[in-house]
Amino acid sequence: MTRDLIISLDAMGGDHAPDIVIEGASIARERVPNLRFLIFGDETRIVPLLTRYPILKDCCEVRHTDKKISADDRPSQALRRGRDSSMGQSIQAVKDGDACAAVLAGNTGAQMALAKFILRTMPGIDRPALAALLPTSRGESVMLDLGANVECDENNLVQFAIMGAAFARTVLGVAKPKTALLNVGVEELKGNDAIKNADKMLREANIPMDYIGFTEGHGLGGGEIDVVVTDGFTGNIALKTAEGTANMIAALLKKALNESTMSKIGTLFASSSLMALKNHLDPNNHNGAVFMGLNGLVIKSHGGASSKGFASAIGVAIDMAENDLAGKISRDLMNFNSTIENEDSSSHDDKVIEMNVKEQS
Amino acid sequence: MTRDLIISLDAMGGDHAPDIVIEGASIARERVPNLRFLIFGDETRIVPLLTRYPILKDCCEVRHTDKKISADDRPSQALRRGRDSSMGQSIQAVKDGDACAAVLAGNTGAQMALAKFILRTMPGIDRPALAALLPTSRGESVMLDLGANVECDENNLVQFAIMGAAFARTVLGVAKPKTALLNVGVEELKGNDAIKNADKMLREANIPMDYIGFTEGHGLGGGEIDVVVTDGFTGNIALKTAEGTANMIAALLKKALNESTMSKIGTLFASSSLMALKNHLDPNNHNGAVFMGLNGLVIKSHGGASSKGFASAIGVAIDMAENDLAGKISRDLMNFNSTIENEDSSSHDDKVIEMNVKEQS
Numbered sequence: 001m002t003r004d005l006i007i008s009l010d011a012m013g014g015d016h017a018p019d020i021v022i023e024g025a026s027i028a029r030e031r032v033p034n035l036r037f038l039i040f041g042d043e044t045r046i047v048p049l050l051t052r053y054p055i056l057k058d059c060c061e062v063r064h065t066d067k068k069i070s071a072d073d074r075p076s077q078a079l080r081r082g083r084d085s086s087m088g089q090s091i092q093a094v095k096d097g098d099a100c101a102a103v104l105a106g107n108t109g110a111q112m113a114l115a116k117f118i119l120r121t122m123p124g125i126d127r128p129a130l131a132a133l134l135p136t137s138r139g140e141s142v143m144l145d146l147g148a149n150v151e152c153d154e155n156n157l158v159q160f161a162i163m164g165a166a167f168a169r170t171v172l173g174v175a176k177p178k179t180a181l182l183n184v185g186v187e188e189l190k191g192n193d194a195i196k197n198a199d200k201m202l203r204e205a206n207i208p209m210d211y212i213g214f215t216e217g218h219g220l221g222g223g224e225i226d227v228v229v230t231d232g233f234t235g236n237i238a239l240k241t242a243e244g245t246a247n248m249i250a251a252l253l254k255k256a257l258n259e260s261t262m263s264k265i266g267t268l269f270a271s272s273s274l275m276a277l278k279n280h281l282d283p284n285n286h287n288g289a290v291f292m293g294l295n296g297l298v299i300k301s302h303g304g305a306s307s308k309g310f311a312s313a314i315g316v317a318i319d320m321a322e323n324d325l326a327g328k329i330s331r332d333l334m335n336f337n338s339t340i341e342n343e344d345s346s347s348h349d350d351k352v353i354e355m356n357v358k359e360q361s
Numbered sequence: 362m363t364r365d366l367i368i369s370l371d372a373m374g375g376d377h378a379p380d381i382v383i384e385g386a387s388i389a390r391e392r393v394p395n396l397r398f399l400i401f402g403d404e405t406r407i408v409p410l411l412t413r414y415p416i417l418k419d420c421c422e423v424r425h426t427d428k429k430i431s432a433d434d435r436p437s438q439a440l441r442r443g444r445d446s447s448m449g450q451s452i453q454a455v456k457d458g459d460a461c462a463a464v465l466a467g468n469t470g471a472q473m474a475l476a477k478f479i480l481r482t483m484p485g486i487d488r489p490a491l492a493a494l495l496p497t498s499r500g501e502s503v504m505l506d507l508g509a510n511v512e513c514d515e516n517n518l519v520q521f522a523i524m525g526a527a528f529a530r531t532v533l534g535v536a537k538p539k540t541a542l543l544n545v546g547v548e549e550l551k552g553n554d555a556i557k558n559a560d561k562m563l564r565e566a567n568i569p570m571d572y573i574g575f576t577e578g579h580g581l582g583g584g585e586i587d588v589v590v591t592d593g594f595t596g597n598i599a600l601k602t603a604e605g606t607a608n609m610i611a612a613l614l615k616k617a618l619n620e621s622t623m624s625k626i627g628t629l630f631a632s633s634s635l636m637a638l639k640n641h642l643d644p645n646n647h648n649g650a651v652f653m654g655l656n657g658l659v660i661k662s663h664g665g666a667s668s669k670g671f672a673s674a675i676g677v678a679i680d681m682a683e684n685d686l687a688g689k690i691s692r693d694l695m696n697f698n699s700t701i702e703n704e705d706s707s708s709h710d711d712k713v714i715e716m717n718v719k720e721q722s
Contacts, residue, residue, distance in 0.1 A: 137609040147545055150553055184508055184597040192511055192594065217601025221609030233553065234598050236545040237591075240578025241599045245606040248498040248582030252641065253614075256634040263634040269627030273617040280613065 004036050007101050007317055008093035011041030012068035012086045014105030014303045014310075018045050021105065024301075024310025025060070026053040031311075032318060038099050040065055040086040065089060069110045071303065078110035079117055087111065091118045094296040101297035101317035103288075105310065108300060112148055115291050115298040122326065124333040125293035127152075129160045129232070130300065131167050132289035133316075134242065135281055138223030142168045142177070146289060147236035154197035157181065157229055161202055162336060163292040164227040165209035166328035171319050176208055177226035180215035182234060190214065194231070207332050246281055284309030288316030293329070297321055365397045368462050368678055369454040372402030373429035373447040375466030375664045375671075379406050382466065385662075385671025386421070387414040392672075393679060399460050401426055401447040426450060430471045432664070439471035440478055448472065452479045455657040462658035462678035464649075466671065469661060473509055476652050476659040483687065485694040486654035488513070490521045490593070491661065492528050493650035494677075495603065496642055499584030503529045503538070507650060508597035515558035518542065518590055522563055523697060524653040525588040526570035527689035532680050537569055538587035541576035543595060551575065555592075568693050607642055645670030649677030654690070658682055 009025060011018040018041055029035050037060035039046055050057040067085040069078050082088045087110065093099040095118050104111050112128070121128055131144035144164045149156060161179055168177035181199055183191040191214070202211045209227070219225050220242060230238065257267040267274065279285065283302065287309035291298045297320050301313035370386060372379040379402055390396050398421035400407055411418040428446040430439050443449045448471065454460040456479050465472050473489070482489055492505035505525045510517060522540055529538035542560055544552040552560075552575070563572045570588070580586050581603060591599065618628040628635065640646065644663065648670035652659045658681050662674035 135609075137612045150545065182598060184511065184594055217598045217603075218605040218608070220602050221605040223609075230598075233545055234595055237543060237578045237595050238598050238602045241581050241602045242578075242606045244579040244582040245603045246610060247579070248496075248584075249607060249610050249642070251498045252638050256638040257631055259634045259637075263631040266627040266630030266632075266634075269630065270618055270624040271627075273620045273624040273627075276620075277613050277617040281610065 004034050005032065005318060005321060006036045006038060006099045007103055007314060008038040008040065008090040008099035010068075010087045010090040010102070010104045010106075011039050011046050013107070014301065014305065017105065018042070018049060020305065020307050020310050022046065022049045022053065022056070023307035024305075024314065026056040027307060027311035028314035028318075029056050029059060031315070035314075035318070036060060038063060038090075038093050040089045040093075041068065042066060042086075063089065069107050069114075071107050073107060073110050075109040075113035078107070079113050082110060082114055083118070088114050088118070091115050091296075091298060094298065095119055100321040101299060103299045103301060103310070103313050103317050105301040105305060105313075106303045108147065111298065111300055112291065115294055115296075119294040119296040119298070122293050122295055122329065122333075124330075124337065125159050125163070127156050127159075128291050128293040129156075129163060130235075130289050131164055131292050132239075133171065133286050134220065134239070135286055136221050136223030140172065140286070141220075141223065141226050141228060142172070143220070143228040143230070143235060143239065144292060145230065145232040145235050146239050147232045148291070149232040151233070152194060152231035154194045154201060157194060157198035157231070158201045158205070158336075159293065159333075161198070161209070161211070161227065161229045162207055162332045163329050164229055165207060166325055166332055167290065167292065168226045169208065169328060170323040170325050171316070172226060174226050176210045178224065179209040179211050179227040179229065180213060180219065180225045182219075182228055182230035182238065183214035183216065186214045186216060198229075205336050206338075207336050243283065250278075250281070285312055288313030290316065290320060290325075295326075297325070365395050366393065366679060366682060367397045367399060367460045368464055368675060369399040369401065369451040369460035371429075371448045371451040371463070371465045371467075372400050372407050374468070375662065375666065378466065379403070379410060381666065381668045381671050383407065383410045383414065383417070384668035385666075385675065387417040388668060388672035389675035389679075390417050390420060392676070396675075396679070397421065399424065399451075399454050401450045401454075402429065403427060403447075424450065430468050432468050434468060434471050436470040436474035439468070439474050443471060443475055444479070449475050449479065452476050452657075452659060455659065456480055461682040462660060464660045464662060464671075464674050464678050466662040466666060466674075467664045469508065472659065472661055473652065476655055476657075480655040480657040480659070483654050483656055483690065483694075485691075485698065486520050486524070488517050488520075489652050489654040490517075490524060491650050492525055492653050493600075494532065494647050495581065495600070496647055497582050497584030501533065501647070502581075502584065502587050502589060503533070504581070504589040504591070504596060504600065505653060506591065506593040506596050507600050508593045509652070510593040512594070513555060513592035515555045515562060518555060518559035518592070519562045519566070519697075520654065520694075522559070522570070522572070522588065522590045523568055523693045524690050525590055526568060527686055527693055528651065528653065529587045530569065530689060531684040531686050532677070533587060535587050537571045539573050539585065540570040540588040540590065541573050541580065541586045543580075543589055543591035543599065544575035544577065547575045547577060559590075566697050568697050604644060611639075611642075646673060649674030651677065651681060651686075656687075658686070
């Protein structure tokens with residue numbers, strides 16, 4: 001008998017809540033029979049929706065709260081008065097062991113603040129990072145940090161690399177993911193000090209990854225790299241630039257293919273191939289970013305995601321929960337720190353990480 | 362009678378030198394009859410090539426040098442022993458008034474170092490920046506810095522905005538270019554201190570631009586913004602991410618359209634529309650980045666550009682030279698600093714800029 005997988009949901013988050021959340025949960029449940037949900041939010045809105053999805057209704061529990069985090073709430077406001085909101089309670093359910101992961105849409109800053117406050121960072125991790133899968137010409141690759149930390153030092157970057165490699169092993173099924181630091185050139189001299197130092201640390205580290213050094217922005221779509229590591233400012237800009245470029249080309253392509261009768265006929269002939277491409281690039285099929293490095297799984301769905309997109313984010317939560325992402329990260333951190341110990345490093349930061357890991361293991 | 366436009370070229374720079382350089386010059390000359398060239402490099406390789414292009418041959422002067430900068434030369438090496446190289450001499454020709462602009466392919470770091478050393482920065486500019494036109498869904502927009510400065514403060518960003526707006530007025534013909542700072546969110550609270558301070562300074566500045574605040578990576582391809590301002594690290598990553606994404610989609614599209622007989626037939630019908638799109642996105646049609654903020658025009662061509670691409674870079678040089686880019690920047694800086702003076706600012710940095718401008722005016 002398979003064990004039930006329980007996911008907590010904030011029904012009130014995102015641009016089209018609660019409809020999209022409930023519909024997305026229903027799609028996810030059709031795919032995974034042992035899935036159950038804990039749904040937090042306004043029951044006067046959720047319960048009527050559930051009558052449309054009888055199978056979903058039978059495998060979920062609604063916990064009512066009037067309070068919700070709005071899209072403009074600042075992280076500080078979320079921390080002050082958001083812990084009993086639908087978002088805060090979804091995360092608390094993970095902390096209490098009632099759910100194995102929370103899936104949340106909407107206000108990213110508030111999610112990050114509440115998740116960090118309620119779940120705390122894993123031993124050995126100074127700062128959590130936001131990671132997601134991006135489409136490439138060969139398949140998908142993992143990128144982090146996508147915006148959790150505007151400024152990062154070398155220790156943050158190394159920890160991101162360890163977490164990203166664990167993510168890739170979990171989701172992409174690669175034993176030693178090809179991992180690179182995003183930089184303005186591939187030569188060792190390029191970049192700022194944090195990147196240069198992180199490069200040196202990763203070259204010497206004993207982690208289950210194939211560290212290949214620096215990659216430039218070109219490397220993002222090519223699919224030669226499994227894990228792209230960067231600070232949250234650059235990662236956020238790169239992610240949105242890639243999305244913006246894809247949207248621009250899609251808009252131009254649509255316009256070009258509608259330009260003449262000839263091109264319209266051509267589009268009809270090529271339609272099934274074009275739809276497959278559209279599908280591969282559709283952000284809803286890559287929805288679901290993970291707040292890595294917390295003592296518990298929190299998955300962020302894009303605020304504007306469709307129900308199909310929200311179901312993808314639930315799919316990421318299931319993958320992470322079933323494949324023990326947290327365990328992989330803990331073990332890799334232990335190995336990494338024991339390498340440093342063997343080299344008799346006297347760095348204070350490293351020692352702090354080691355101590356944290358030992359205390360908890 | 363139109364005055365001759367003289368452009369200096371480093372014939373030995375780029376992946377396919379000197380062939381691409383000479384062929385590109387010939388293409389540019391066909392378009393602009395009053396164009397003349399000063400070509401620096403190995404005459405034993407240049408002169409035989411010129412025999413293929415009799416019109417070009419008649420309007421250029423070859424100045425021989427054996428020395429050249431190679432792709433792996435570091436900026437420091439270029440400075441130590443590169444001043445009499447073909448690259449150094451091309452830039453020196455601008456300094457000496459023998460040419461109105463230099464167009465160089467290849468080693469960007471060496472170009473930047475030599476250009477800055479030989480030409481010096483304009484009064485009021487602390488650091489030069491690399492700017493270029495990017496394709497958007499509506500036309501083109503200017504982006505800077507694309508990699509000249511890995512770390513930037515608020516004064517650098519403000520100066521980049523002033524220079525970028527002058528670029529857009531010169532090349533895009535917009536009287537008040539919509540200018541934005543690239544950031545991880547559009548709210549005033551987002552981003553690092555340099556960005557937040559630059560935002561404040563630009564809101565108060567009196568410059569011929571329509572400053573619209575922050576834009577995210579999504580804004581790059583949309584075409585709603587004429588000038589996107591960022592530090593060189595982020596700009597380089599964003600530029601290359603956009604290029605990488607466009608290449609990825611082109612590769613996927615090509616694969617999709619070759620997948621079946623049906624899609625191949627469709628491609629035939631749609632071929633003229635698809636070619637027009639390919640043309641709009643072709644980096645060779647947007648080649649030619651400008652080192653902004655120097656006392657003289659230096660244009661960087663992509664090292665791997667085709668001869669058509671090199672001709673585009675020469676086209677950018679002509680646009681800049683004919684439309685007095687440097688004059689526009691100087692006047693805008695004067696206005697900007699007089700605004701600050703009127704506000705009786707006591708910032709040391711601002712005063713230094715003012716003094717520099719006054720000394721030279």
